[in-house]
Amino acid sequence: MGWLSVRATGRFQRILEACHYYVGSLPGVVVALALVTITVRVVLPLYQTAATLLLAYALLFLPRALVGLRSSIAQAPVELERAAMALGRTPVQAVSQITMRLAAPGAAASVALVALGITNELTATLMLAPNGTRTLATEFWALTSEIDYAAAAPYALMMVVLSLPLTLLLYAQSKRIIGR
Amino acid sequence: MTILAIERTSKRYGPVCAVDDISLTVPSGSRTAIVGPSGSGKTTLLRIIAGFEAPDSGSIRLDGELLADGPSIIPAHRRGIGFVTQDGSLFPHLSVADNIGFGLERRSPDRHKRILELMDTVELDRIMLDRRPHQLSGGQQQRVSLARALAREPRLMLLDEPFSALDTGLRENMRKAVAAVLKKTGITTILVTHDQNEALSFADQVAVLRQGKLVQAGSPRELYLKPVDPVTAAFLGDAIILPAELGDGWSQSAFGRVAADTGDRRGAADIMLRPEQLKLTAVAQAEALQNSDAHTRYAKVSDIEFGGAVCNVVLSVLGADNACPPMQIRSSAINLPAMGDHVRIDVTGKVHIFG
Ligand SMILES: Nc1ncnc2c1ncn2[C@@H]1O[C@H](COP(=O)(O)OP(=O)(O)OP(=O)(O)O)[C@@H](O)[C@H]1O
Ligand SMILES: [Mg+2]
Numbered sequence: 001m002g003w004l005s006v007r008a009t010g011r012f013q014r015i016l017e018a019c020h021y022y023v024g025s026l027p028g029v030v031v032a033l034a035l036v037t038i039t040v041r042v043v044l045p046l047y048q049t050a051a052t053l054l055l056a057y058a059l060l061f062l063p064r065a066l067v068g069l070r071s072s073i074a075q076a077p078v079e080l081e082r083a084a085m086a087l088g089r090t091p092v093q094a095v096s097q098i099t100m101r102l103a104a105p106g107a108a109a110s111v112a113l114v115a116l117g118i119t120n121e122l123t124a125t126l127m128l129a130p131n132g133t134r135t136l137a138t139e140f141w142a143l144t145s146e147i148d149y150a151a152a153a154p155y156a157l158m159m160v161v162l163s164l165p166l167t168l169l170l171y172a173q174s175k176r177i178i179g180r
Numbered sequence: 181m182t183i184l185a186i187e188r189t190s191k192r193y194g195p196v197c198a199v200d201d202i203s204l205t206v207p208s209g210s211r212t213a214i215v216g217p218s219g220s221g222k223t224t225l226l227r228i229i230a231g232f233e234a235p236d237s238g239s240i241r242l243d244g245e246l247l248a249d250g251p252s253i254i255p256a257h258r259r260g261i262g263f264v265t266q267d268g269s270l271f272p273h274l275s276v277a278d279n280i281g282f283g284l285e286r287r288s289p290d291r292h293k294r295i296l297e298l299m300d301t302v303e304l305d306r307i308m309l310d311r312r313p314h315q316l317s318g319g320q321q322q323r324v325s326l327a328r329a330l331a332r333e334p335r336l337m338l339l340d341e342p343f344s345a346l347d348t349g350l351r352e353n354m355r356k357a358v359a360a361v362l363k364k365t366g367i368t369t370i371l372v373t374h375d376q377n378e379a380l381s382f383a384d385q386v387a388v389l390r391q392g393k394l395v396q397a398g399s400p401r402e403l404y405l406k407p408v409d410p411v412t413a414a415f416l417g418d419a420i421i422l423p424a425e426l427g428d429g430w431s432q433s434a435f436g437r438v439a440a441d442t443g444d445r446r447g448a449a450d451i452m453l454r455p456e457q458l459k460l461t462a463v464a465q466a467e468a469l470q471n472s473d474a475h476t477r478y479a480k481v482s483d484i485e486f487g488g489a490v491c492n493v494v495l496s497v498l499g500a501d502n503a504c505p506p507m508q509i510r511s512s513a514i515n516l517p518a519m520g521d522h523v524r525i526d527v528t529g530k531v532h533i534f535g
Contacts, residue, residue: 079267079269083265085256085257086261086263087331087332088257088283101273
């Protein structure tokens with residue numbers, strides 16, 4: 001998808017991409033409510049299942065991943081793909097050995113960003129998660145709403161600690177890009 | 181013997197006809213330069229030859245093998261054609277050695293030996309072997325790019341303005357070095373450039389493109405002395421273009437009567453001559469005024485711009501009709517007349533008549 005949006009700039013691709021960004025800009029509550037409505041009205045068995053939750057995450061976070069992936073693919077010029085083809089690589093090999101290879105650090109960064117987002121995501125998780133599902137954010141939220149700040153603190157700390165390596169990774173990544 | 185035959189090839193991008201009905205043949209082992217202003221379709225033509233783009237119509241044959249027949253094409257990786265771009269297009273994540281070896285069999289036992297050989301061929305120091313592309317100068321990057329393309333022993337080498345990102349001195353060196361390497365390896369080469377000097381000195385055949393059309397193709401000498409039109413003439417070097425009257429084997433113009441291959445043509449025509457055909461000899465004013473007639477022209481130097489090796493001399497020709505504007509002529513600093521001097525104009529060789 002990321003590759004398509006950079007290399008093949010057809011109308012369909014652009015519309016598809018625009019939809020993505022549009023959904024990505026919606027607040028989590030809106031997407032979650034929409035999914036709640038759909039699952040309750042149309043496919044009740046899916047209400048509050050892991051599948052719906054994953055779908056919500058996908059809708060909310062795929063655009064973020066896409067932005068990162070897209071820009072890192074755009075950084076690998078077509079000329080390199082062409083050079084690889086002139087050196088005997090098939091188009092598929094050229095994309096996988098050159099473009100994907102060059103986009104990999106950027107892609108990793110987007111994955112890290114998304115992981116960060118999901119760890120801290122609250123609203124959609126609360127509405128859609130199967131009963132009994134507990135994420136760090138929901139636990140934290142549950143405990144703070146009971147004004148049990150002391151018990152909530154470890155969860156907050158864990159969120160911070162978990163986010164830390166990812167943030168460091170992102171930081172290192174951005175420094176490398178600037179350093180080039 | 182012809183190795184590459186391009187026949188009536190066209191390629192459109194929306195309303196733009198980037199390559200318009202071009203036919204061109206390239207002899208085996210020769211060097212062809214494609215020149216033309218920006219946007220004239222040089223890169224597009226090269227991409228079609230390399231197989232990165234499919235032509236809308238027309239055919240391309242290499243060694244008798246049909247590479248493209250209209251939009252159905254043999255893909256680039258099966259063509260055996262080398263390609264070097266303006267910036268070298270090196271793979272930034274690979275070392276110099278791996279860049280050069282990219283097209284070589286990975287498990288081949290003499291891979292490393294071959295890489296070293298190629299580095300010697302393009303005169304690249306072996307200490308660069310483990311460097312990354314961003315640690316190389318522009319000229320070195322181009323050498324790596326050339327070595328990488330040579331590694332596959334291509335049937336045809338395409339160079340798209342490979343020297344244009346280099347500064348003038350280095351450019352000339354690189355041009356000579358690359359020409360020498362290609363001569364040594366005997367690989368048929370097509371070079372795209374918009375530097376006319378580069379084209380004329382590098383190639384056996386020069387093709388001039390304008391707005392997607394092939395305006396003229398021929399030997400550098402032929403193009404320089406017998407361009408098809410004034411634009412081409414000016415593109416390939418300084419040209420003096422002026423109206424003349426044609427007679428049997430001569431032309432009559434502001435420069436007097438000068439030999440020309442007139443054939444059956446008579447009457448008015450535009451003629452061209454190159455500044456180096458003109459010789460100025462300082463004479464006494466009296467001689468200039470007395471002897472000036474339709475056959476031998478004298479002129480007064482009305483301005484001089486000193487420019488070192490080449491200087492601009494502005495002449496007003498005596499006895500020519502008033503419509504004749506002052507002539508700008510380049511002259512060497514040696515024997516440079518002074519302002520206000522009178523000179524005799526001698527033309528060596530023939531003038532060229534535009535069709
Ligand atoms: N991928 C493309 N999509 C649309 N138009 C294109 C594309 N590639 C080239 N063109 C157009 O085709 C024409 C020829 O372009 P081309 O790149 O072949 O010119 P060029 O002679 O190589 O110019 P330059 O000297 O600037 O490199 C231009 O008008 C250009 O805008
Ligand atoms: Mg070009």
